[in-house]
Amino acid sequence: MEHAPPQFFHRGPAPIARLAFFALLSVLLMVLDARFRYAEPVRQVIALAVYPIQQLAIAPVSALARTREFFASRAELRRENTELRAEKLRDAQEILVLDAVRSENEQLRRLIGAREKLRARAIFAEIVYAGRDPFSRKVIVDQGSQQGVTAGQAVIDAAGVLGQVTRVQPLLAEVTLLTDKDHAIPVQILRNGLRGVAYGSGDGSTMELRHMAANAEVEKGDLLVTSGIDGVYPVGLPVARVVRVERDAAYAFAKIVCQPVAGTDQHRQVLVLAKAEDGPAWSSESERAGRKAKSKRPRRGE
C-alpha cells in the first residue's frame, strides 16, 4: 500500500476507455428502447424527477399567455360571443334532428340485436408543447396516467382525429400525430366506403393513402373517416382530405397524398377518447362480471 501513487495522480481509467464504456451503454439503451421498450420505467422515474424543473421553465410562458388572455379586448370577446351564438343557432336544428335520428338508430339496433355501442368516455386535455423532437411528430398533453389516460387511446380535436397516445407519464402524455412516419390509421372514404390504411409521410404535414390500386376510385377532395376496424379509433371520425392523386402506369399502386383535417397548430384543447368497448369476447366477459358486481341496486326481477 505504501507504494501506491498518491491520490493526486489517481485519475481512473483512460478517457477513451470511459468514452467506449458510456457509448456502448448508450447504444444498448437505445436498442432496448427502440426495439423492446425496456427503458420505460427508468425514463418515467427520471421524467418525474425533472417535472418540477420543467414546470418551473414553463411557468413564465404560461403566465404570459394567461395575462394576454386576461387583457383580450372586450370588443373581440363580444364579436366572438355573437359569432358563437349564431353558430349555436345554426347547429341547433341539426342537433334536434340528430337526437331523433339517434333514438331511431338505437331502436333499430335493438331490433337487429346489435350490441349497443357505448359512448366513449372522453378526457379533456390541453397541449403543453409540440414538436420537441425534430425526428418525429408528437405533442405533449397535460393529462397523464393519474387522470386515467392510457397508451393506445385516440386523441381528437374539434375538426377530427389528431393522433394516438403512445406514452404515458404520471402527469403528462405523449401523443403521436397522424403525420408521424411510424403512424398508421385505418380509414374509409366517406363518399364510397372504400377502405384503406393511411400512413404519416414524415414530412410534417401530409399523410399517404398507401396500397390503393392504381384504378381505385379516389378523387381529389375526398374525405377520409376512421373505419373503426382496428378497435382503437371510433367509427366515422374525420381524418384527412385527399389533396393529390398521382396515377402512374409504371406502378401497381396510386400515390395518394392527404392533408389531415385536425390542426395541431390551431388548437390547444384536445379530447382523449377512452377505447371503444367493443373488445373481444374474452375480455368483455370478465369486465361485464366486474361491472355487475359493482352495481348495488338489485334488479326488479331478481
Add this chain to the structure above:
Amino acid sequence: MALETRPERILLPVKVGFMAASLLLALAFNLLPWRDLRGVPDLVALVLAFWCVHQPRRMGIGVAWGVGLVMDAANGVLFGQHALAYAALAYAAQALHRRILRFTVWQQAVQVLVLLAASQLLMLVARMAAGGTYPGLSFFVGSVIAGMLWPLVTFLLLAPQRRAATVDDTRPI
C-alpha cells in the same frame, strides 16, 4: 517563429455548486416549451462543453452522459441519444481543452461550433438508424447559434472566478 504570448488572468478556483447551478439553468432553458427544437441552441451541450474545456478534471464523460439521459427522458426522445452525443462531446472537449484555450475567444467559438455540430451529427446518425424522419439541414442551425453564444457564455460563467479574492472599498463586488 516565436509563440505569441498573451497575458492571462489568474482565476479563482471554481465552485462546484456554481457548475451544477449553471447546468440546471441550461437544462431549464432546454425544457422551455419550444414549438420546435430546430434552431434552438442546445445550452446544456454548450455549458457541458464549456466546463469540459475549462475544468476537465471536475466535469467529464460520466456527468455528460447522465445529463444526456435526463434530456432524453424529459424530451421523450429515443432513450440514450443525447447521452451518447453528450458523452462524445465531453470526450472531445476534454481531449482538446489545452489546444482550445490557446486561442482567442472567437477562435474558440469556431472550434466549439464544430464539436457541437459533430455531436449533433452523431445524434442524427443514431436516430436515422432507429428509423427516424430526416429533419433537414435546419437541424444544425442550433449548433451554429450555440457556437455564437460561446463568448457570452465564457464571459458569464467565468465571471465568479474573475472576482477579487478580497473585497475592499474600491472593489465592491
